[in-house]
Amino acid sequence: MSGDQPPPSGKPEPEEADHVVFGETPDTCGAYPRLTEDQTARLAEHGQRRSMAPNDVLIQEGERCETFVVVLSGTVAVVEDYGTPEERVLRLHGPGRFIGELGLLHGQVAFYTAVAREPGEILVVSLDQLRHLVSQDSSIGDVVLRACLGRRALLVGQGAGFRIIGSRYSPDTRRLREFTLRNRLPHRWIDLETDEEAEELLRRFGVGPEETPLVIWRDTTLLRNPSNAELARLIGLPSLPAKNRHGDVLIVGSGPAGLAAAVYAASEGLSTTVVEALATGGQAGTSSRIENLLGFPAGISGAELTERAVLQADKFGARISIPVEATALHPKDEDHYVVAFADGSQIAARAVVLATGARYRRLQVPGIERLEGTSVHYSATAYEAKQCRTDPVAIVGGGNSAGQAVLFLAGYAPKVHLLVRGPSLEASMSRYLIDQVERHPRVEVMLHTEVTEVIGQEVLEELDVIDNRTGGHHRLAVRGLFVFTGADPHTQWLAGTTALDSRGFVLTGPEAQEASAYPEAWQSRGRSCMTLETSLPGVFAVGDVRSGSVKRVASAAGEGAMAIHFVHRYLGRTAAHGGTDSAPHSRPKESAWLA
Template identity: 65%
Template structure:
């Protein structure tokens, strides 16, 4: 048996396309951008918690990927042989590594500087798609394994819930150690001399400890692009990094505008919580919200837009020929134009006693993180729209049974036909129309629901270990009240609807009224779910984000400060 075949036998089998092999031609192309380097048994190629500096392809020998290297919980995540490449999603997005790479058998690697590799991923479609799909698969495997940092805290703590939500929404590998239930908790408290009242804490690499960190502090630990104290002036500042905001960032930066995008929690918005989007143009077999978002984030970086998370906006003030945007940490940014794409947040279910179960067994998203908590128990989904239908189908792959509870009497009223057909045909999903949740029961977690038939008034008990709520949404516009016009539900008014509410003194010097997506403030546009009258679909949100940039150009031209060059630099999209 030759050395390459022998190494392959000991490799981790490729699962879900997470561990593909580069072709000889691809390795040859990469060699022009890097260097070949010998490796020795036991050599550490990169460490968990440290930033990636190189993209490494294995040319000879084998390399083990370890979690908690040198710690009491050390374990091998994967083993790679010749033709395989190392790393995961953090390499492309500037995050720290979530694994340690250790040489198992002496051999050779091809090392490409990480910035050069990121450029290659953006310029070579075949190589870029292969690496991105592998890295996405590896990220989800790490999340499923509970790799990464640990959040030690009580399930009754709002700060614990905040940290868990931030980690989950940013798709960061982590594991929650429940202070009340997990046997590991007591040992960790003693080991690090942590008092229970000091929790929650974040632990990483067996030695790094943050006591009740802010989201920004956790972001800095992981290497997320946390906000700088003060932004310089930019051409366009985009508030919100959902599909509309990411599209605006991509089109703004590709058109030559200096573009900054900020989000209070994570890139992706509500779309990132969708387990499967099947009617998005160009993806006939569907695409998960998480994968769609990661691809968009890479495009944002490719064109040079700046993406900052977490950065929560608290104020918008006109100044000179632009705007000053204020953040909750006191920092400010100046922008010539602003695109509001802050999206919506799901409405909470108003049921007595539900507060204490939120974050433990009552959820407002259905991702890999929440699904992993189901443990083959029956669950319930509340809602009759597409989000509820997608969640029910996704959870049916994890739970023993899914009860879809719909307040109305017709599933077709708010759900796309293709989803209705799949939901009704799935053997694990039971649809209950005219049904509302009236009560929850369970001490440490949800055990059962009291549901009522709103047509007959009859009540019954329904066993469920988790409840997923998708009952509509409200806009994230509290900070905009009194700044620009909102409709009666709090959504941002734009275009012709904004005209009657606009300040004539502000618009008269411009000689025009609000453009199609423009608000009652000149140069401030709204796109996506936050806009009054929007379609509330991922595709339309992305389209509006792109359209907003076209209107930014028109605003700048009419104001007498055209964009770089004579107009948009990229019209192909």
């Protein structure tokens, strides 16, 4: 971001009414559009006009966002650490601009304070009305969504929000950083070993290094080694409902498959709950660019695709709760299943969709563990990329995830080495990616190459690599290692409950029925196991967790949508055999938000 400059004095001219204090351009990432007169007029039909005086606080940092504010006249400053010696102005908004970022749409707390600088008038729209307009009016929806996504990215990049103080060698520090990064939460990590600010903050709050990691926000809130759930509550991430823990469909996992299932289930009138252990989007949510997804010729980032799907599911009434880790699944009665969670809570549902995906496979070589989270990464986002501007990096893997990461990081690092243990890229990477990777001037593809050791104490210094044809070793000087070597299914909690294949993926369809420990369950129903149904009638598996699935975003979303068709069939058959009311057989409602 650019330097800390004081905001301009006097009333800005119309074309300068929105002033960048931190930012590369006046419209960085499309984050600061000016609403047209027509868009403002449509918003005005659903809001209220209010006057504002200098120093009126419109949005308070740390409090839940409750309204959407459009500046009609005057100016509004967006400020971090308002009222403290560390106060800094992030942006000045003039007429036609609006206040808010991604947390606004999700009901999170604000990471900034919005305060009036010059007298004027604002338009205030309730969040319910805003969500309705975003979903129904594509002109307003696209502008607001892209701006909110861009602003969240800028907040993350400039280190706004809360602070994490902890050691790079601490597993809990790595856990908190992964949770905040995957959920795209604005924060700043203060390294206990290298950052001078760490010692001063520990003295100020009277805590010792052994009590880290700490989460500090606004110098008024201190959490000692919080769980992910405690941090989520601080920020306002949605939790499980306190009541009404019965529903039609429970979806476990929120990657493309789970989110697609949520959209179709909720849009067709089924009461729908989605639970997620870490962050929405799954592996796709960490992708810097997805270029082969139908309908996006220019590509789309995993984060934007995820947020669009989350908003779409929310629009139809699906409830998404984070972080909630499923630990057990078992029948409750003839008509319901119960899923238990790590915090001791439970949810009952008439049908369950398993969309837990897979977890990145860690590279098992000497020296790697101590550098995971600092120099060794299992995703390539803007956060990691910014650490690679001056030094070469290496990527291990030969699939599409590795190819996407190569092209993304090549835009930052001076040199990217792609290490592939096989003889070519054709076996697992799409042709369009291969062509771009092989043509890129900053990329070197090294075939028949494997990492045997990671060298470095505090930061990565070198990799020891071997040519698996000749057995010859040599050293590769890099400062970052990115690993994309596949993933293992997240099904440990299902062992002994549903039939799994030899690798731990969930069996579905005829294979599941054949492997079922209770074949009489199908005989009593007078039918066979449906295509996406597991060995438990009424429990379905979609996306990467399913045995034999195609590891693509489009196919995962398709399976999620198709699963709801089978859920309807299952619930209808359940009703016919004396169960509860059957689900409505309405036609799926198509929408451009997930496309």
